[in-house]
Amino acid sequence: MLKVEEIRELINLVDQSSISEFTYEAEGTTITIKKESDKQAIVSGLVSNVPAPVKQESVRVEAPVQEINEEPVNVAATDNTAKANYDYEIVSPMVGTFYAKASPESEKFVSQGSSVDNDTVVCIVEAMKLFNEIEAEVKGEIVEILVEDGELVEYGQPLFRVKSK
Incomplete structure (x- = not known):
């Protein structure tokens, strides 16, 4: 391909x-x-x-x-409300599978409204059977989670929106 x-x-x-x-x-x-x-x-x-x-x-x-498995999104409504609420995006550093929790039985690393520090693990991205912990790299509050658990993500794709403190 x-x-x-x-x-x-x-x-x-x-x-x-x-x-x-x-x-x-x-x-x-x-x-x-x-x-x-x-x-x-x-x-x-x-x-x-x-x-x-x-x-x-x-x-x-x-x-x-x-x-094509994409659903139409009302971009204007999403962008206008979201821009007022965040000033930083946590992006995927690689292509892989997004996991919101360490195991199926455990709690999510973060949810909307969670406070994060620079070293807070916010998710895992699995690439080639390696599980990479992704840190927030900013101090603030998660205002939006942009991907679903188990979803494939691309390099540079925004995963979370954060209002920094």
Whole structure:
């Protein structure tokens, strides 16, 4: 399977070239990139969770609906209320699985309203069978938890919002 960076590079190369259509097949995955007459590239195939390319005005990404497991979010309402309540985000230092507690039987490390210090463990991110404790690195109060227990997280993805003290 191609990485997102490789797909973006293919889109840019096709967009800048005289090629009008490009198809890539590997390991049961097919990606087709076609240029329209107004120089827009269309990407279709069995891809999931592909972010929009950098050149959004000239490239459109299409993927089957059943492959995308994201729900629409009212960004305006979320951002306006959240920005007033926090001034720091704890982000994931790696790609992995987010765990809110040390074991299924134990309590969550933190919840909304919890006070944290610089060295307070707020979650675990598992990557390649290694369980990495993530510390708050700020003194304050957790105002929002942005991911669910067991959810896959990306490098740099915000996990918690904190109102620092």
